[in-house]
Amino acid sequence: MTSFLEGKLSRAHQAEFESHLTQCEDCRRRLDTTVASPQEWTEVRRSLAAEQSSDPFEQRDTADSAEADQLLWCRRLLSPTDDPHMLGRIAGYEIAGLLGRGGMGIVFKGFDSALNRYVAIKMMAPQYSASGVARQRFFREAQAAAGVVHEHVIAIHCVAMWQEHPYLVMPYVQGKSLQKRLDENGPLQLREILRIGMQVASGLAAAHAQGLIHRDVKPANILMESGVDRVYLTDFGLARTVDDIRLTKTDTLVGTPQYMSPEQTNDESLDYRSDLFSLGSVLYEACTGRPAFQAATSYGVIRRINERQPVPIQDLNPDIPDWLVGIVARLMEKDPRRRFQTAAEVETLLRDCLSHVEQPRLTPLPIALSRRPNRTFVTLRRFFMTAVFLAVVVGASSLLMTGGGGNNSPLPADKTGGKPSQTKYASAQEALQAGAMLVNAGKAKESREPLEAALKLAKDDEEMMLRVYQTLLSAYRELPEFEPFQKAAEYIIERHPQDAGRSLTRRSYLAFAFNRGQMENLVKRYENVLKKDPDNRMALYLLSEIYSSGAGIPRDVANASRAVELLERLDKVNARLNRSSGPPTSEMSAADRARISLQKGRLAQQYMRAKEYLKAAELYEEIAPLDPATHAWNLKEAATAYLNLKDHDNALRLALAAEEAPAEARNDQLTYFCERQLGDTFVTLGKPGKAIPHYETALKKTTIPGYVDSTTAALQQAIRQRDQ
Structure with a gap:
């Protein structure tokens, strides 16, 4: 793995290792963690320290040399801005400054003029953008955080690309x-x-x-x-x-x-x-x-x-x-085993302690803490175990006394075989908390009773229902039955308010179905759904992913053309539901245009997989003007599609257009791809002499070992052809 990262493998061994990565989960995880090491940042600082420039980033006062290095590194990422108080622009956001740097990202302070608010923009560090593993980890942060809707977890506004660098937008916390x-x-x-x-x-x-x-x-x-x-x-x-x-x-x-x-x-x-x-x-x-x-x-x-x-x-x-x-x-x-077993338990204890500190006469210290403990951990543990038991007994008694006859939500019959009893939970929140504690303690089976009671108590509260189903998803994951997990996942996918939350649940659902051998059943289920409701977005999303990947289904069932058909239908459904506001127009906001570009880009990518190159080329060319961040990339992809069609004139036209895209729309990586493609196009046209300068420029724009090796080989071949 070290030789791979350092570029020391031969091309044959590199291809062999990359093939191994697609099969080995362990090695992918090791690469995931290794790729985020900070050593490359040190190298960046060294190179930037020796660089002389009149760039406005260098003229700004900075708190320390590290921030100055970061500003220098970031300057090429930002588009120009008309606002003299701003550093530049990323998509629709004006950049006011740099907030900091994490393990694999840099964080800007941005201003969203459309909503008149400051935001924090976390962008993947440029040296990691070429790594699919690093991108996967970066998007994992957005999906993980977006899946947790809570007042004390930072929200994710959106995830997008800028000059081929992924970024996510979060609330700006003034503090x-x-x-x-x-x-x-x-x-x-x-x-x-x-x-x-x-x-x-x-x-x-x-x-x-x-x-x-x-x-x-x-x-x-x-x-x-x-x-x-x-x-x-x-x-x-x-x-x-x-x-x-x-x-x-x-x-x-x-x-x-x-x-x-x-x-x-x-x-x-x-x-x-x-x-x-x-x-x-x-x-x-x-x-x-x-x-x-x-x-x-x-x-x-x-x-x-x-x-x-x-x-x-x-x-x-x-x-x-x-x-x-x-x-x-x-x-x-x-x-x-000797710690608190759930975060919910700790939250409750600290909340009660805070109440005591603020109003000691009105609020006693929690029972678990009311005696002055011995400073040895053994005594503390015994005391806590006893106190937790007492708290459960007293709490249950209190709830039974106050529950009365005011709640008519039935529970399943108790173990004695009697009639359904009145719920012992005062609210859906209380039942949810009880169930979550059991889930977190690894007691998935026991958690079903309070969580399913919470569903009944929350039947008129869609937000609470969503939270309960999200917790049930964790419980059902541990149980042998497939159907309860399926029901919870479908509820979340249909009702989650955020795209990232729905996407995360879809992925979890498909992974769970794959592990349980249920993928063929999913195909039958959602094909039947589409027979009754041809525009069902959940079925369209899930089936297009299954058909495209072919995971868990026979080869004769996997069908790239069917995936294309479903994505085309989904594109029309999204438009009708105002998820994209009809045909792109100049009056649209930059965010809407970028969203349409990404949606249609997914369809264009599927056209390429299905080898429908003409449709792919036309769609990539259609969406290229929508978003400056993906303009050059979409032109390059259109050129690739035309090359596959052997339409060399259009391939050359679009490859040149990609090369001539504004500088702010092209970073070094994208410039490499454009120049490399022009070289390949000229070679295909029988003009190796014209290919050579493009290969040479491409080599100046990349240090990635695999790209360097393949482009060097192409350059040498072009030179030989020219000299023949």
């Missing part, structure tokens, strides 16, 4: 990260610690209910708005589903070592409790102003996480009460 706050001010006040911990736990509970493990909970990924009154959990770039995590075995760590759980440092199977250890590490630092585990090297940090206890909190900050010390200690237990 700072918890990491910056700790760096500037040290330990937090007790109320602040509880308020932050409560909100982060709430966001984690929502993510866990969707089957997601964050894997990178740390102060830098916690954004604070209005002080600590509103906190957001962000950066889902490392998030995985529970099923995915259980299969993940790599030699490369992902996440920030100082906040990892012991099981994460040891590359063991993870569950939701790993995030709770990380939350405990965050709360420890909020209490003390310093990380729980520190060493000169990452290896040293990992050893301390596994072998040592952190310095006692009260040795560093005597003002922290015993009961909070106990909460943090339990979160940071080495053995996951």
Whole structure:
């Protein structure tokens, strides 16, 4: 793998390795984590430090050299702007500044003039844009976060492409990260610690209910708005589903070592409790102003996480009460079985603690914390176990006493065989929380009763129904039956308000069906749906994907032409439903035009797969003017389609048009493709002499080993043909 990344493999071995990647899930995951290493950023800084330019990016005051390097690196990505106060433009967003850099992305502060609001724009770092694995990981963040609709999880407004670089748009949080706050001010006040911990736990509970493990909970990924009154959990770039995590075995760590759980440092199977250890590490630092585990090297940090206890909190900050010390200690237990078992449990406990701190006379400390515990962890654990049992008993009794006859939603008959009883839950929210706790604890079978009760209680609340079905999806994933999962997935796909949320569920649904051997049944099911409702969008999406990929169905069933037919119908349905506002017009907003370009681009891509090259060429050429970000790319694809048709005149016309596209619409990678294609076109036309300068230009625009090797070979062949 190292030789592959460093470009040391021969072309034959490189092709063999790439073929292996398509078959080996383990190697793909290893490459996924390796490709996001920061070493390339160091190389970028070195090259940029030696670069002299009069670019306006270099004239701006910056807080440090790293930000200056980032601005220099980003300057080619931005289109010019008429606003002298802005750095440039990305699609329909004016760029006001640089907010920071993550593991594989750079974050801009942008202004959305259409909605009159500031946004944060996270763009994939240019050196990773050529990697399909890195792109997959980048889009995973958007899909994971979009699938979690919660007030303490940062929302995703949209995902798109700009100059062949993926980017996502999020709300701009006017504030700072918890990491910056700790760096500037040290330990937090007790109320602040509880308020932050409560909100982060709430966001984690929502993510866990969707089957997601964050894997990178740390102060830098916690954004604070209005002080600590509103906190957001962000950066889902490392998030995985529970099923995915259980299969993940790599030699490369992902996440920030100082906040990892012991099981994460040891590359063991993870569950939701790993995030709770990380939350405990965050709360420890909020209490003390310093990380729980520190060493000169990452290896040293990992050893301390596994072998040592952190310095006692009260040795560093005597003002922290015993009961909070106990909460943090339990979160940071080495053995996951000894931690709190769910984020929802932690949220409730911290919320009750905050109520006590703010109104000690009116609100007693939670039962689990009301005695002053011994500072040994053994006593703390025994006390917590007893207290949790008492809380469950008292809580259940209270609910039974207050439930009365005011709720007529029936539950299934109880185990004694009697009549259906009145629901023991006061609300759908309460039933949902009870079910989510069971799901997170790995008790999928037991979770069905409260979750299905929540459905009955929420029958008139579509938003609550959606949340319940999302949690049921996680529960049903663990059960042997296929139909309950199918029902939940279909509900979400039909009703989720966000495209990314629907897309994530479709992918999860198809993967689950594939693993259960149900793909042929899905084909029959949705073909029957289309017989009754030819415009059913869910059936059109799912069937087009199944037919296109051929996964889990016989070869004679897989049908690229059928996929084309379905996508053509879907394109018409989308237009009728105003998902695209009819034929593109100059009056359309840039966002609408870009959306239409992406929708039709998917159809054009399917035309190419089905070898319907004329339709592909015409559609790519049609959508090319819609979006400056994809203008040159679509022209290049149209030229490729014409080459396949042996229509060399049109291929040359469009390849030249792609080359002549405005500079802001072409980065080095796209320029490489355009120049390489022109070279290939001239060779095909029997004009190798004209191909040579294009191959030479292409070589100047790429350092990717495979591209360099193949283009060098093409150049040498053109030279030989010219000299014959």
